[in-house]
Amino acid sequence: MSTATADPPASPVQSLLSWWYALHPxxxxxxxxxxxxxxxxxxxxxxxxxxxxxxxxxGVGGYVWVVPASAVLVAxxxxxxxRTELPIHDRQTDIIVGTMGLVxxxxxxxxxxxxxxxxxxxxxxDLVAMWLFxxxxxxxxxxxxxxxxxxxxxxxxxxxxxxxxxxxxxFFGGGKFAAGASTxxxxxxxxxxxxxxxxxxxxxxxxxxxxVGFTVLxxxxxxxxxxxxxxxxxxxxxxxxxxxxxxxxxQARRGVPKRVLDRKVEPLAAGQVWSAVPLVxxxxxxxxxxxxxxxxxxxxxxPVAPGRPVVGQPxxxxxxxxxxxxxxxxxxxxxxGGGSVLTRQRMTATTGDPRFDKFARPRTLVVDNIVSEHxxxxxxxxxxxxxxxxxxxxxxxxxxxxxxxVKGILYSVIDDKLLITWNGLTFGWRDSNVGxxxxxxxxxxxxxxALFPTPSDSMASTLRTLLTMLFRGNAVLSEDAPRFKxxxxxxxxxxxxxxxxxxxxxxx
Numbered sequence: 001m002s003t004a005t006a007d008p009p010a011s012p013v014q015s016l017l018s019w020w021y022a023l024h025p026x027x028x029x030x031x032x033x034x035x036x037x038x039x040x041x042x043x044x045x046x047x048x049x050x051x052x053x054x055x056x057x058x059g060v061g062g063y064v065w066v067v068p069a070s071a072v073l074v075a076x077x078x079x080x081x082x083r084t085e086l087p088i089h090d091r092q093t094d095i096i097v098g099t100m101g102l103v104x105x106x107x108x109x110x111x112x113x114x115x116x117x118x119x120x121x122x123x124x125x126d127l128v129a130m131w132l133f134x135x136x137x138x139x140x141x142x143x144x145x146x147x148x149x150x151x152x153x154x155x156x157x158x159x160x161x162x163x164x165x166x167x168x169x170x171f172f173g174g175g176k177f178a179a180g181a182s183t184x185x186x187x188x189x190x191x192x193x194x195x196x197x198x199x200x201x202x203x204x205x206x207x208x209x210x211x212v213g214f215t216v217l218x219x220x221x222x223x224x225x226x227x228x229x230x231x232x233x234x235x236x237x238x239x240x241x242x243x244x245x246x247x248x249x250x251q252a253r254r255g256v257p258k259r260v261l262d263r264k265v266e267p268l269a270a271g272q273v274w275s276a277v278p279l280v281x282x283x284x285x286x287x288x289x290x291x292x293x294x295x296x297x298x299x300x301x302x303p304v305a306p307g308r309p310v311v312g313q314p315x316x317x318x319x320x321x322x323x324x325x326x327x328x329x330x331x332x333x334x335x336x337g338g339g340s341v342l343t344r345q346r347m348t349a350t351t352g353d354p355r356f357d358k359f360a361r362p363r364t365l366v367v368d369n370i371v372s373e374h375x376x377x378x379x380x381x382x383x384x385x386x387x388x389x390x391x392x393x394x395x396x397x398x399x400x401x402x403x404x405x406v407k408g409i410l411y412s413v414i415d416d417k418l419l420i421t422w423n424g425l426t427f428g429w430r431d432s433n434v435g436x437x438x439x440x441x442x443x444x445x446x447x448x449x450a451l452f453p454t455p456s457d458s459m460a461s462t463l464r465t466l467l468t469m470l471f472r473g474n475a476v477l478s479e480d481a482p483r484f485k486x487x488x489x490x491x492x493x494x495x496x497x498x499x500x501x502x503x504x505x506x507x508x
Contacts, residue, residue, distance in 0.1 A: 043287035077194030101136025117293035140276035174334035180232035187237035213240035305431035307505035318496035375435025442486035
C-alpha cells in the first residue's frame, strides 16, 4: 500500500514571490518605474533643485520640464501599438549593456560636468548623465528589447542636452517668444513619434503640432505677453502634443469602440530582475558623491545695485578718467533677452602713472556693460561666449573686493593667435529683476591702436572651445602661470568705478 507524501509548505519568501509574479503586469510595471524614479530623485537631487531654480529665475533652461512630459505623452502613443519584437530576452546582455550605460553616467557626472563648469548651464551635462542613468536602469529592469521598442522616445528625451536648444533660441532672435518657438521643435518631433504608425501619419501629426503650437504661442504673445518664460515654453508645446494626439486618435477610430486599453497587456520581458536592483542602488549611491559645480562662472551679481540699471546708458567715468566714446551692440538681446544692450566705452586716464606704464603714458581701458531683464542669462552665457576667444587661454579666477558690497573677479587672458595678453575684471549687480554685468579689459600693448577682445554675435568660437575642451581637456585652454601685470590698475580702477556709480545714484 503506497502512501502519498504532501508537498512541504512554501516559505514566506516563496509565497511573496508567487504573489508578486501573479500580479497584473501593469502593477509590476508601475513598481519598477517607481523604483527608477526614486533612485533618479536621490542620485540627481542637486540637478532637479537646479532646474527648479532656473525656472523660478525665468531662465530659458526651464524648457527641460517639457522634455519628460512630452516623452510620457509620446510613450503612451507608442505603447498602444502592437508589440513587434520577439518575446525573448537575454539577461546577460541586459546586465552588460545596462552596466556600461550606468558607468558612462557616472563618468559624465564625475568628469565632464566639472570639466565644463564654466558652461554648466549652457550644456547641462548633468541632465545627460541623468538621461543615461534612467535609460540604463530601464535596460537592466525591463530588458534591452522593450527599451529598443521605445527607442525614438529615448532619443526625444536626449533633448535635455541644452546646447542645441540654446542655439535655436539665439537663431530665432532671443526672448520669450523665441524660447517658446524653440520648444515647439520638441513638440513637433514628439507628436510625429507618438502618432507615427506610418511615415505619412507622423509627418501630418508633426505639421499639425507646429500649427497648433504657434497658434497658442501667438495668443500668449498678444494677450498674455507679461507671462513668465516657462508659460511660453510649456503651454504651447504640451497643448500641441495633447490636442493633435487626441484628434488623430479619434479620427483613426471613427465608428470603432473607444477603450483606454484596447489591446492585451503583454507580460514583462524581463521577469527576474532582483539581481539588477542592487546594481541600480549602488550606482545611485555613487552618484550622490558628485556635487554640481559651484559658482565658478563670471556671472556673480551683487544684490546691492547703485539704482536701477538703465539699458544702453554708459557708465559715469571715475575721477582721473575720461570717457572717450562709446558704442552699443543691440544684438546681445539674442543671448540675454529682449531689450538687452551691450555698451562699450573707452576710458582714458587724464594723467599717466609710472606704475602702470614706464613712460608714464595715460592708459586706456575698455569697459563693457550689459543690462538685462533676465539676470540669470549671465549664468547661461558667461563672458567667454561673447568674445572671440576660441584659441585663448584663461587663468584661474581671483576674487577682488571692490567696495559697497561688490565683489569682482580678476583673470588673465593670453591669445596665442594674436600674441597679446589681456587682464580682465568682471563684476555686476542686480536691482529687482534687472541685472548689469560690467567687464573691464586692460591690454599689455599700451599704444592707442591696441587690440581688445571684440564682441561677437557668433557662437562658432564657443563651439570650437567646447570641442577643444572635450577632446584635449581643460589644460590646453587654461593658463596655470598667469601674469597680472595690470591687476593693480584694474583693481584701483574697478573700485573707483564702483564708487562713482554709487555716488552718482545717491545724488539723483
